[in-house]
Amino acid sequence: MEETWSDIAGWYDDLIRAGSGPHETAVGCLLELLPSSLAGQAVVDVGCGQGLATRALAAAGAARVVGVDSSPEMVALARGHATPPSVEYIVDDAQSLASLESGGFDGATCQLALMDIPDLDATLGALCRVLRPGGWFVFVIGHPCFLVPDARPTEAADGTPELVVRGYFDERFWRSANPQGVRRVGNHHRTLATYLNALVRAGLSVEEVAEPVATGRLGAERPLYREVPMFFAARTRRPR
Numbered sequence: 001m002e003e004t005w006s007d008i009a010g011w012y013d014d015l016i017r018a019g020s021g022p023h024e025t026a027v028g029c030l031l032e033l034l035p036s037s038l039a040g041q042a043v044v045d046v047g048c049g050q051g052l053a054t055r056a057l058a059a060a061g062a063a064r065v066v067g068v069d070s071s072p073e074m075v076a077l078a079r080g081h082a083t084p085p086s087v088e089y090i091v092d093d094a095q096s097l098a099s100l101e102s103g104g105f106d107g108a109t110c111q112l113a114l115m116d117i118p119d120l121d122a123t124l125g126a127l128c129r130v131l132r133p134g135g136w137f138v139f140v141i142g143h144p145c146f147l148v149p150d151a152r153p154t155e156a157a158d159g160t161p162e163l164v165v166r167g168y169f170d171e172r173f174w175r176s177a178n179p180q181g182v183r184r185v186g187n188h189h190r191t192l193a194t195y196l197n198a199l200v201r202a203g204l205s206v207e208e209v210a211e212p213v214a215t216g217r218l219g220a221e222r223p224l225y226r227e228v229p230m231f232f233a234a235r236t237r238r239p240r
């Protein structure tokens with residue numbers, strides 16, 4: 001049976017509760033890219049899952065944070081975490097965000113979910129609609145150049161981890177064969193150019209990008225990501 005996000009929601013929550021190097025690195029990267037102050041700001045966190053980034057946005061000082069996910073199971077788990085009253089969760093599709101008001105948010109985030117959503121243009125269009133003019137959008141994705149379906153980790157003669165990449169140009173939906181991997185539920189491989197051109201089509205301008213080097217838990221557990229980045233991230237902005 002092919003698993004869905006709802007099927008593995010409990011497993012995913014346990015993974016993050018136990019401490020996950022990739023997620024710690026991703027949320028650290030997201031926080032680094034945020035505007036210098038979130039005071040007074042309303043932020044929507046799209047593809048929020050069990051609320052890791054949503055809670056981090058509230059802790060960073062946002063006045064209102066709305067976490068949105070299409071999986072009711074994920075949203076139920078998110079609601080089970082301790083959260084301040086400034087946080088709410090809703091079940092909705094990122095490709096339309098039909099339950100959110102136009103122009104109602106100062107900022108938006110999407111951590112590790114753009115790869116999971118089929119229609120990238122529709123998602124960025126919906127995000128732009130709910131942002132006020134001049135609003136910001138920060139995202140973190142699995143690095144499109146290195147988390148390629150056919151990429152194969154290997155090792156140099158001196159023991160340094162290496163990655164053999166092929167099939168980069170073959171954009172497709174794929175599922176990892178790793179039964180303990182997040183990507184077993186499937187995700188969309190797209191080239192970096194596809195992501196950047198979608199931002200251009202949506203009218204979002206890129207202000208800053210990041211490719212975090214693995215440190216801490218991720219660096220210790222997955223030394224490959226001290227050689228090549230696991231994530232690509234950016235802060236973008238809707239024009240005024």
Ligand SMILES: C[S@@+](CC[C@H](N)C(=O)[O-])C[C@H]1O[C@@H](n2cnc3c(N)ncnc32)[C@H](O)[C@@H]1O
Pocket residue numbers: 005006023046047048049050051052053068069070071074092093094095110111112113116117118182
């Ligand atoms: C890898 S998880 C990331 C969750 C969270 N942002 C984090 O960093 O832990 C991807 C999430 O995207 C959600 N998702 C997938 N398709 C979606 C859609 N069309 N609309 C909203 N959420 C979606 C999934 O249900 C899942 O919770």
